[in-house]
Amino acid sequence: MDSTTTNRLFFDGSCHGNMLVLGSGDPVLRGSRSFINMEDSLKRRPFYSSSDELIEEEFYDEQLPEKKRRLTSEQVHLLEKSFETDNKLEPDRKTQLAKKLGLQPRQVAVWFQNRRARWKTKQLERDYDLLKASYDSLHSDYDDIVKENDKLKSEVVSLTGKLQIKVVAGVELNQISDPPLPPEANVELTVMQYNVKVEDRLSSGSGGSDVVDEECRQLVDSVDSYFPGDDYGQCIGPVDGVQSEEDDISDDSRSYFSDVFAAAPEQNHQESETLGWWVWS
DNA sequence: TTGTGTTTTACGACCTCC
DNA sequence: GGAGGTCGTAAAACACAA
Numbered sequence: 001m002d003s004t005t006t007n008r009l010f011f012d013g014s015c016h017g018n019m020l021v022l023g024s025g026d027p028v029l030r031g032s033r034s035f036i037n038m039e040d041s042l043k044r045r046p047f048y049s050s051s052d053e054l055i056e057e058e059f060y061d062e063q064l065p066e067k068k069r070r071l072t073s074e075q076v077h078l079l080e081k082s083f084e085t086d087n088k089l090e091p092d093r094k095t096q097l098a099k100k101l102g103l104q105p106r107q108v109a110v111w112f113q114n115r116r117a118r119w120k121t122k123q124l125e126r127d128y129d130l131l132k133a134s135y136d137s138l139h140s141d142y143d144d145i146v147k148e149n150d151k152l153k154s155e156v157v158s159l160t161g162k163l164q165i166k167v168v169a170g171v172e173l174n175q176i177s178d179p180p181l182p183p184e185a186n187v188e189l190t191v192m193q194y195n196v197k198v199e200d201r202l203s204s205g206s207g208g209s210d211v212v213d214e215e216c217r218q219l220v221d222s223v224d225s226y227f228p229g230d231d232y233g234q235c236i237g238p239v240d241g242v243q244s245e246e247d248d249i250s251d252d253s254r255s256y257f258s259d260v261f262a263a264a265p266e267q268n269h270q271e272s273e274t275l276g277w278w279v280w281s
Numbered sequence: 282t283t284g285t286g287t288t289t290t291a292c293g294a295c296c297t298c299c
Numbered sequence: 300g301g302a303g304g305t306c307g308t309a310a311a312a313c314a315c316a317a
Contacts, residue, residue: 068290068311091302109303110291117305118289 071111075101079108083115 071079082097089097089112098105 070289070312088304107290111289113303113305114290120305 071101071103071107075103079111079115083112087112087116087119 094105094108098108
C-alpha cells in the first residue's frame with residue numbers, strides 16, 4: 001500500500017470535533033472525516049451535509065471508518081448553476097457557495113475541478129464527433145471523384161482503342177487498294193465499311209489474302225474490346241490526316257488524337273506512366 | 282445477492298501565473 | 300513562494316444484469 005492509499009483511509013469522526021447527523025430519510029452518516037495516516041492527522045477535514053445538520057457533536061465515533069458520500073441533489077443543482085455562470089471559482093464565490101451549501105470550501109473547489117474535467121471530456125467527445133462527420137463527408141466526396149475518374153479513364157481507353165483500329169484499317173486499305181491510295185489521301189471509312197470492303201476483295205478470288213496481315217485482322221475483329229498491345233504498332237504506318245467521318249470531334253481534339261496515333265507505339269510502352277496521374281491510390 | 286461497470290468525490294503531483 | 304489550475308488515480312457510491 002503506497003502512501004496515497006494510506007492517506008485515503010478515512011476515520012469516522014474528526015479531531016475537529018464535527019459531527020453530522022442524517023438528513024431525513026437519508027441513511028448516510030454525515031460524519032466528519034480525515035486520514036488515518038498520523039503524518040496527515042493535522043490535515044483532517046470534516047464533511048458536512050448542510051449547515052443545519054451540524055449537531056450532536058459528541059455522537060461521532062472516532063473509531064469508525066469515514067465514508068465518502070455524495071452531495072445532495074440540491075447541492076449539485078446549485079453547483080451546476082454556478083458552474084454554468086462561470087466554470088472558474090474565485091475565492092469569494094467559493095466561500096459564499098460553501099457557506100450556502102454547508103460544505104467545506106475545499107469541497108466546492110474539488111467539485112469544480114472535477115466538473116471541469118467532466119466538461120472537458122464531453123467537449124473532446126463533441127469535437128471528435130464533429131471531426132468524424134467532417135472526415136466521413138470528405139471521404140464520401142473522394143469516393144465519388146474516384147468513381148468518376150475511373151469512368152472517364154475507361155472512356156478514354158475505349159475511344160483511343162477505337163480510333164487506333166481505324167488507323168489500322170486505313171493503312172490496310174491502302175495496301176490492298178489497286179492502285180494504292182496516295183499517302184496523303186483522307187481515308188474516311190468506318191471499321192464496318194472496311195470489313196465489308198476487305199471481305200468483298202477476298203471473296204473476289206483476286207488472291208488478295210496474301211496481302212492481309214493476319215494479326216491486323218485480329219485487331220479489326222475486336223474493335224470494342226481491343227486495348228493496344230505490343231503487336232499492333234508494326235501494322236501502323238504514317239497516319240497523317242487520318243480521320244473518321246463518324247467522329248464528331250473538334251479540330252483541337254483531332255490534333256490531339258493525331259498525336260496519339262503518331263505516338264501510339266511509344267504510348268504502348270509508356271501507358272502506365274501517361275495515365276499515372278489519374279490514379280490516386 | 283453478487284459481480285461488474287460507471288460515476289462521483291477526493292487527493293497528490295506537477296505546472297503556471299502573479 | 301503561494302494560490303489555483305490540470306492530470307492521473309484511488310476508492311466509495313451507485314446502477315444494473317445475471
